[in-house]
Amino acid sequence: MESLIQLKNISKSYKKQTVLENVHTTFQKGETVAIVGKNGAGKSTLLKIVGGLIKPTKGSVTIDTSIGLPAFVVEQFPQELPFRLQDYLFHMGRIQQISKKKLLLKIEELLETFDMTEYKYEEITSFSKGMKQKVNMMQAMLGSSELLLLDEPLSGLDAKAQVDVEKAFRRLKDRGMTIIFTCHEERLIQVTADRVITIGAHKILRSQRIECIDKLAVIEADFIMNKPIRELKGKCAKVEQHGSRYTLYIRKQDMNQLLKELIDVRADIHRVEIIEREDY
Numbered sequence: 001m002e003s004l005i006q007l008k009n010i011s012k013s014y015k016k017q018t019v020l021e022n023v024h025t026t027f028q029k030g031e032t033v034a035i036v037g038k039n040g041a042g043k044s045t046l047l048k049i050v051g052g053l054i055k056p057t058k059g060s061v062t063i064d065t066s067i068g069l070p071a072f073v074v075e076q077f078p079q080e081l082p083f084r085l086q087d088y089l090f091h092m093g094r095i096q097q098i099s100k101k102k103l104l105l106k107i108e109e110l111l112e113t114f115d116m117t118e119y120k121y122e123e124i125t126s127f128s129k130g131m132k133q134k135v136n137m138m139q140a141m142l143g144s145s146e147l148l149l150l151d152e153p154l155s156g157l158d159a160k161a162q163v164d165v166e167k168a169f170r171r172l173k174d175r176g177m178t179i180i181f182t183c184h185e186e187r188l189i190q191v192t193a194d195r196v197i198t199i200g201a202h203k204i205l206r207s208q209r210i211e212c213i214d215k216l217a218v219i220e221a222d223f224i225m226n227k228p229i230r231e232l233k234g235k236c237a238k239v240e241q242h243g244s245r246y247t248l249y250i251r252k253q254d255m256n257q258l259l260k261e262l263i264d265v266r267a268d269i270h271r272v273e274i275i276e277r278e279d280y
């Protein structure tokens with residue numbers, strides 16, 4: 001994975017209160033990272049520094065600008081917006097000076113990703129909290145950023161709405177977005193995060209990978225191998241070959257990268273499926 005964001009010796013104080021001190025970390029392209037810690041530990045502060053919403057007192061943030069400006073989803077959705085969904089997104093996009101043509105295409109894509117197409121002519125005031133949170137995420141993603149930052153995305157949502165947002169989240173992740181979010185909900189972390197950063201005592205106390213060992217992706221494709229087979233075997237949990245037809249079993253979080261590589265070698269992809277480990 002490529003390094004996308006580098007934080008070097010970040011410190012942040014509000015007046016005399018030190019919140020972060022000499023924080024040093026890197027975020028990789030395509031990874032999903034949860035920032036956890038006790039109330040007041042500095043999770044939102046760290047996220048806002050990554051998003052450029054606040055400046056650190058000391059230290060530097062380096063972001064690969066090829067991914068566009070970060071899309072930042074704030075915790076609260078403005079209440080009582082007198083707009084239909086499609087009009088609202090169009091309006092917000094025009095404020096960001098996105099061309100009408102690009103915007104209309106992007107809105108269609110987002111409606112589909114967030115499973116909201118059937119509500120595009122509905123008034124936002126009639127939406128549930130979960131739907132409003134999805135609108136919040138869609139609005140932040142109108143630009144072409146590949147980096148999504150979310151501050152407490154499930155805050156205040158009931159269980160059903162949480163699952164709804166969680167699904168949208170996973171779709172974005174599967175599309176290769178880099179996602180960094182603060183969170184108190186263990187489930188969202190378990191089902192989406194590749195890594196968890198724990199903040200405490202003004203520092204990063206831990207940075208732990210979550211291995212999705214229970215989920216594998218199976219990809220069936222025809223292609224001509226132009227690299228040694230052992231390279232493919234090194235990436236995959238299992239490789240089956242019948243002539244030019246390969247069946248590749250790979251950890252779910254590595255699936256997108258492999259799909260990109262297969263597309264690069266003009267593979268004819270027949271099947272992509274997520275399977276439980278016991279099925280395999």
Ligand SMILES: Nc1ncnc2c1ncn2[C@@H]1O[C@H](COP(=O)(O)OP(=O)(O)OP(=O)(O)O)[C@@H](O)[C@H]1O
Nearest residue numbers: 014015019037038039040041042043044045046182
């Ligand atoms: N703009 C501000 N001015 C002064 N103090 C602030 C400001 N923003 C945050 N703080 C303080 O900095 C500390 C860290 O706040 P932050 O919101 O980053 O914590 P958090 O870990 O996200 O907390 P929570 O889980 O409660 O949302 C808190 O003590 C908070 O009161």
